[in-house]
Amino acid sequence: MISTEEFQELRPLLFSIAYRILGSVAEAEDAVQETWLRCAISTTPPASAKAYLSAVVTRISINVLRSARVRREEYVGPWFPEPLLTDPYQDPEQSAELADSVSMAALLLLERLSPLERAVFVLREVFAFGFPEIASAVGRSEGACRQLVVRARRHMDEGRPRFEADRRVRDELAERFFDALREGDFDGLRELLAADVSMVADSGGKAPQWAKGFFGAHHVCRVLAALLPPFVRIGGVVEPHQMNGHPGAIFRDQDGKVINTWTLDILDGQIQTIRTVSNPDKLGHVGPVRDAWAVLRETRQAGRAADSPES
Known part of the structure; x- marks a missing residue:
């Protein structure tokens, strides 16, 4: 039987595996908890606690993903x-790979894979598990797992996201971007945006939706110029x-409640993509959530008041 101490020591790894397979903090936490419950009723001590628990959380995550x-x-x-605000699993030798594998862009690319391909790819390419361990985890032969990895790697390579390799450069550009945003320096802001920048939101129909998004530096700047100054007022x-291992931000109301999160994809010294999550169902782990519709109404009212002749 695995002790509580052993399980807690491995919990960060288990969560990180589950999150990369599922793309959901809540579902990953549930998968880890279910792993502990199954571990608690097992009476046979495993040869390797890490291999056993990783296999259990992987199988649970595959089943959850199929229904999701x-x-x-x-x-x-x-x-x-x-x-994801912070990845609990840290490995200094793989820090860059771990950060990129948990990025919004990489996780969206993983959505193209079947649940089995995704699980095998995550175990092998991200966490460097051996094929015997992977085969045991997913219930396939080692040869089948090797084929799954080859297929998954091919799909991933076809659309693999590219990021600014230098984390310091990336963070400095993001700092300039958010400074310009808060100060209303939209000329400076535009210089930081790629000409074909995209700004897309996930609201799930439960928060204000930006149609299919905004595309191009001109349109994105117009939207930001219309909303950010009154929002600050x-x-x-x-x-x-840091959001999913990359620069981002949390937007809060005057009481500190969460409105949405932003994540930036940065390449060649410019911001290529801004992804916003405003679906309240996806923000509870970040903090208490504010009604985004109410904030938008208040922001628009402040904007109209600022534009009126009497102001």
């Missing part, structure tokens, strides 16, 4: 993974924060 796929096909508007706060 149906819900995601019926999802209102674009679907993004739940934002009503006490809104833009709090820069």
Whole structure:
């Protein structure tokens, strides 16, 4: 039997595996908890606690993902993974790979894979598990797992996201972006945006939706110029924060409640993509959530008041 101490030591790894397979913080936490419950009733001590628990959480995650796929096909508007503030699993030798594998862009690319391909790819390419361990985890032969990895790697390579390799450069550009945003320096802001930048939101039909998104530096700047100054005037706060291993921010109201999160994809010294998660169902783990519709109404009222002749 695995002790509580052993399980707690491995919990960060188990969560990180489950999150990369599922793209959901809540579902990953549930998968880890279910793993512990199954472990608690097992009376046979495993040869390796890490291999055993990783196999259990992988199988649970595959089953959850299969049912989640149906819900995601019926999802209102674009679907993004739940934002992850901090990856609990750290490995200094793989820090860059771990950060990129948990990025919004990489997780969206993983959505193209079948649940089995996704699980095998995550175990092998992200966490460097051996094929005997992977085969045991997913109930396939080692040869079949090797084929699954080859197929998954081919799909991933076809659309593999590219990011600014230098984390310091990436963070400095994001800092300039959010400074310009708060200060209303939209000329400076535009210089930081790629000409074909895209700004897309996941609201799930439960928060204001930006149609299919905004595309191009001109349109994105117009939207930001219309919304950000009045948002700041009503006490809104833009709090820069690493999101899914990349620069991003948490937007809060005057009471500190969460409105949405932003994640930035940065390449060649410019921001290529801004992804916003505003679906309240995906933000509870970030903090108490505010009604985004109410914030939008207050922001628009502040904007109209600022534009009126009497102001």
